[in-house]
Amino acid sequence: MLADPLITVVIPTHNRPVETLRAVRSVLGQGETDFSLIVVDDGSTDDTVQVLGAVNDPRLRVKPRPHLGVSAARNHGVASSQSEYVTFLDSDDVALEGWLKAFVTSARSGVDLFSCGVEYLSEGTGAAEMVAPANCGPAFDDVCALFQAGAYMVRRSTFTSAGGFPEGLRFGENSDLGMRIGALIASDDLMAASIPDPLVRIHRSDRVYDAEERFDSATRLLCASYDFISKDPSLLASHYAITGVAASRLGHRRQALSNLALAVRHHPTEWRHWGRLARAAAPRAPRRSRGTDD
Known part of the structure; x- marks a missing residue:
């Protein structure tokens, strides 16, 4: 060598x-x-x-x-x-x-x-x-x-x-x-x-979506590199969207709504952020209990 x-x-x-x-x-x-x-x-x-x-x-x-x-x-x-x-x-x-x-x-x-x-x-x-x-x-x-x-x-x-x-x-x-x-x-x-x-x-390759991985990594990036990311509002919004979607999939509804609202605030012209926020805010249908039909 x-x-x-x-x-x-x-x-x-x-x-x-x-x-x-x-x-x-x-x-x-x-x-x-x-x-x-x-x-x-x-x-x-x-x-x-x-x-x-x-x-x-x-x-x-x-x-x-x-x-x-x-x-x-x-x-x-x-x-x-x-x-x-x-x-x-x-x-x-x-x-x-x-x-x-x-x-x-x-x-x-x-x-x-x-x-x-x-x-x-x-x-x-x-x-x-x-x-x-x-x-x-x-x-x-x-x-x-x-x-x-x-x-x-x-x-x-x-x-x-x-x-x-x-x-x-x-x-x-x-x-x-x-x-x-x-x-x-x-x-x-x-x-x-x-x-x-x-x-x-x-x-x-077709990588399986890992909500916990995405949430943890995006949250870390926002904390450690906020001074850099915040220079670009659209990039900042994307990171909030990533954490919001992941939080929603993990069942953390309040955190999902908070992060997706921040995504909309920082990039209000991106319709996908609005769509994600609307889906996260929509009331969930109650589960039907198992039993005999009426």
């Missing part, structure tokens, strides 16, 4: 030996040499570590650790790196041809943040959607980027100054970090660059 590589790629994984091996091969096959690859095994209980251990490449390190979640795994990978820049790839995604070359070229030009486009691939239908970096809005200090694992590279010192990924957060961790990085880009006059080319394939 290179003593001081220019870029470290961090892949967190948990019980995904086949997918992780595919992701690792997509990185190692890029044709670049000035990088290292750290796979942080987040407490897998299968043969993920053994499968990756069979890969004979000095650029790869596998670091097993207790299961603490994806954000903690990414932070651990960065802390284990010695490079000037870091980037991230999820274990079920794939780096496409030219991915690392674009990152290396950009790093050598001295940027602090670099983004590329992504190809979102639906596992259910096989449909592909191309998304390019864009102005992220006032909550991100209008930085042009795409804060999706695999789509951006950041100077390691900037990542550290931003506080890294919020550990324990199960939803929205990329956005939370992105807002903090955007603030540093603006306040410290750092350099951000991007290209529209889709250089990473993100696999979208």
Whole structure:
């Protein structure tokens, strides 16, 4: 492994030996040499570590650790790196041809943040959607980027100054970090660059809606990052809507009404917020008791 590589790629994984091996091969096959690859095994209980251990490449390190979640795994990978820049790839995604070359070229030009486009691939239908970096809005200090694992590279010192990924957060961790990085880009006059080319394939699976996860994560984001989120009324309204819908599904009617009313207040022209509030406020029909018909 290179003593001081220019870029470290961090892949967190948990019980995904086949997918992780595919992701690792997509990185190692890029044709670049000035990088290292750290796979942080987040407490897998299968043969993920053994499968990756069979890969004979000095650029790869596998670091097993207790299961603490994806954000903690990414932070651990960065802390284990010695490079000037870091980037991230999820274990079920794939780096496409030219991915690392674009990152290396950009790093050598001295940027602090670099983004590329992504190809979102639906596992259910096989449909592909191309998304390019864009102005992220006032909550991100209008930085042009795409804060999706695999789509951006950041100077390691900037990542550290931003506080890294919020550990324990199960939803929205990329956005939370992105807002903090955007603030540093603006306040410290750092350099951000991007290209529209889709250089990473993100696999979208049909994820089961978890109301408790959404409520907990959105509430945490509102508390921890309110100063950033509140710069963008529509984004603030969206977060209140997420917490409101989740609270409603969890049976917390009063909290649901409060959060959905705040969503309407901050973005009154969004009809969907009104619809959600109306549904949450509607009286629920009483359950019919079991028994004989009259």
